[in-house]
Amino acid sequence: xxxxxxTRATLAKDIRLExxxxxxxxxxxxxxxxxxxIFSFAFDPTAEESRRIAGGLVWVAFLFAAIVALNxxxxxxxxxxxxxxxxxxxxxxxxxxxxKAVGNFIxxxxxxxxxxxxxxxxxxxxxxxxxxxLIPIAILGTWALVVNGTFFAAxxxxxxxxxxxxxxxxxxxxxPALLGMVNSTTAxxxxxxxxAFWIALLVAYDVVFTTACLLLFETVLxxx
Amino acid sequence: xxxxxxxxxVVAEGVMxxxxxxxxxxGVTAEFSAGKLYVILGxxxxxxxTLLRTMAGLxxxxxxxxxxxxxENIQASRAQIGYMAHPSLLYDEMSGMENLRYFAKLYRxxxxxxxxxxxxxxxxxxxxxxxxxxxxxxxxxxxQRMSLARAxxxxxxxxxxxxPFSNVDARSAAEMAGLVAHARDRGKTVFVxxxxxxxxxxxxxxxxxxxxxxxxxxxxxxxxxxG
Numbered sequence: 001x002x003x004x005x006x007t008r009a010t011l012a013k014d015i016r017l018e019x020x021x022x023x024x025x026x027x028x029x030x031x032x033x034x035x036x037x038i039f040s041f042a043f044d045p046t047a048e049e050s051r052r053i054a055g056g057l058v059w060v061a062f063l064f065a066a067i068v069a070l071n072x073x074x075x076x077x078x079x080x081x082x083x084x085x086x087x088x089x090x091x092x093x094x095x096x097x098x099x100k101a102v103g104n105f106i107x108x109x110x111x112x113x114x115x116x117x118x119x120x121x122x123x124x125x126x127x128x129x130x131x132x133x134l135i136p137i138a139i140l141g142t143w144a145l146v147v148n149g150t151f152f153a154a155x156x157x158x159x160x161x162x163x164x165x166x167x168x169x170x171x172x173x174x175x176p177a178l179l180g181m182v183n184s185t186t187a188x189x190x191x192x193x194x195x196a197f198w199i200a201l202l203v204a205y206d207v208v209f210t211t212a213c214l215l216l217f218e219t220v221l222x223x224x
Numbered sequence: 225x226x227x228x229x230x231x232x233x234v235v236a237e238g239v240m241x242x243x244x245x246x247x248x249x250x251g252v253t254a255e256f257s258a259g260k261l262y263v264i265l266g267x268x269x270x271x272x273x274t275l276l277r278t279m280a281g282l283x284x285x286x287x288x289x290x291x292x293x294x295x296e297n298i299q300a301s302r303a304q305i306g307y308m309a310h311p312s313l314l315y316d317e318m319s320g321m322e323n324l325r326y327f328a329k330l331y332r333x334x335x336x337x338x339x340x341x342x343x344x345x346x347x348x349x350x351x352x353x354x355x356x357x358x359x360x361x362x363x364x365x366x367x368q369r370m371s372l373a374r375a376x377x378x379x380x381x382x383x384x385x386x387x388p389f390s391n392v393d394a395r396s397a398a399e400m401a402g403l404v405a406h407a408r409d410r411g412k413t414v415f416v417x418x419x420x421x422x423x424x425x426x427x428x429x430x431x432x433x434x435x436x437x438x439x440x441x442x443x444x445x446x447x448x449x450x451g
Contacts, residue, residue: 002332009329013315020317020358076315085313085374088280089330090302224283 006091010099015106017076024069024107031068032115035061040122050123055185058119059178062112063145067167069107070149073100074157083157093218097150101213104146112138128191137184137195140202144177144209151213154220177205233258233382233413234279238288241274241437248274250437251288256415258381261408263424264417265449266434272417273310275434276384279415280307293382303331306380310387312371316360320346320370321353324377331378345373349403365396372403383407383414389423397423421446 018024039057043049077083086096119125127134149170156165184198232255241249249271256262264272277283278290281298293301307313314323324342333341346353349369359370368388375383385404389397397420405427408414416424421431431449433441443449 005329005332005335009326013318013326016322017315017317080314080316081309081311082313082315084282084307084309085327086330087282088302088305088307089327089378090299090332091330222284 003092003095006095007099007102010096011103014073014099014103018103018107021076023076024072025110027068027072028065028107028111029114032061032065032111033118035064036115036118036122045123047124047126050125051128051189052186054119054123054125054189055182057123058116058185059141059181061115062108062142063171063174063178065111066104066108066142066145066149067170069104069111070146070153070170071163071166073104073150074153078157087221093221094214096221097154097214097217100154101143101147101150104150105142108142108146109138112142125189127189129188129195131188133188133195133199134185137181137188137199137202140199140206141177141181143206144181144202145174147206147210147213148173148177151217151220154217158223173209177202180205231258232256232291233293234415235291236275236278236288237290239275239278239285239290240287241271241278241283242286247437249278249285252437252439253288254432254439254442256413258413259408259411260429261405261414261424261427262416262430262432263421263428263446264415264432264434265419265421270434271437272434273386274437276307276386276415276417279382280305280384282307301382303378304381306375306378306383308371308375308383308385308388310390312359312367314359314367314371314374317358319356319358320351320362320373321355323359323370324374327374328377333378341377341379345377346370348376348406349373350399365392365399368392368396368400369403372400376407381412383412385414385416387418388416389418389420401427421449 045053152169153166156162156169159165180198180202184195187193187195187198234256236252236254239249239252240247252275264275266272274283278285279292281302289296292298293304295301321342324345325338328338328342343353349372351366351369351373359367362370372388388400388404401423404414404416425446431443431446432439433449441449
């Protein structure tokens with residue numbers, strides 16, 4: 001019961017803080033917008049070429065933009081050392097991690113919802129495969145990014161160059177998930193192959209890394 | 225009453241704390257009784273804050289053991305510990321009441337009681353619970369008091385206060401000292417780390433002088449505390 005209360009309270013607090021400051025969402029939006037516009041100037045693809053490269057462009061843009069939110073989520077716990085107030089309380093560690101991960105998921109998903117129509121317009125995208133499958137891919141892919149990102153952002157909290165450290169830790173580990181997201185998206189956009197294998201890979205990735213992060217988070221939180 | 229007061233709330237046995245090559249605590253052995261106000265003094269780097277953080281369970285001893293509220297597992301005692309650090313431990317973008325509501329939920333305070341407990345804690349430090357201004361816009365004195373209210377929200381048995389009078393004017397410091405003494409009068413055990421011991425000269429039960437990670441003197445009067 002307390003587990004759910006703490007998770008809900010922490011999530012509500014994070015959403016309230018982001019709503020008031022808009023630090024993460026503004027930075028993510030501007031960054032993604034820049035990527036869309038710059039890529040649209042750099043390439044002038046035909047509709048067929050767009051379908052082949054759009055999956056990669058979209059997910060790389062979201063991955064880079066998510067880093068902003070991931071860094072921000074723990075940075076606000078460091079101001080005034082508020083994290084110590086959590087650590088000194090009897091609340092368990094896992095609700096804090098879950099709330100942060102779900103909060104980041106909401107922020108990145110909101111960004112995706114805003115940016116996807118722009119990607120579609122700029123690259124004249126129309127899926128030739130089952131378009132509805134893009135929704136579970138987006139959910140699984142976003143969770144894969146934020147669950148590891150939230151964990152490694154917490155791990156790099158006490159390092160000096162934490163904003164550099166996060167991508168260094170996160171990007172190599174995200175390669176399997178990124179392959180799953182890009183290949184399944186491309187499969188649906190081109191309609192040439194089935195995305196089933198890549199979706200299964202994403203499911204397995206999410207299960208393995210969510211479990212590992214939940215098991216290890218307390219050690220990270222209690223580290224000095 | 226006499227029994228309660230003689231029960232040790234904190235027992236440290238050869239507590240050492242190492243940060244890399246630097247030894248912040250070098251074998252602290254001491255017993256501290258319930259219901260007293262202890263003032264921990266010493267120069268910068270003497271180990272005062274580290275000792276307080278070890279009692280709070282925020283730092284783990286490298287060697288030796290520390291028993292807090294009868295348990296070596298400080299995690300189990302956390303519901304009974306209130307901790308105030310030099311930084312405010314508050315979210316600047318939220319009001320005092322919003323901050324306290326969040327922290328109250330971490331302490332398993334029943335939902336129906338959260339608002340009442342938060343209001344009581346804020347009123348006890350002589351602030352207005354209906355103040356909607358975010359904490360980031362408070363004066364330093366108000367922020368310190370709100371920080372104390374946060375430490376009091378769970379009605380703890382053990383109150384650990386690190387530099388509660390820093391960066392506040394003399395009047396606010398005197399008010400804070402009165403609030404700290406009032407907590408002791410209500411039966412709490414209070415530890416205060418400070419460089420402004422004179423603020424607590426009238427109220428403290430014991431002054432503890434630390435040097436190079438060790439407790440070198442314990443006295444009931446501020447004069448002579450340095451040993």
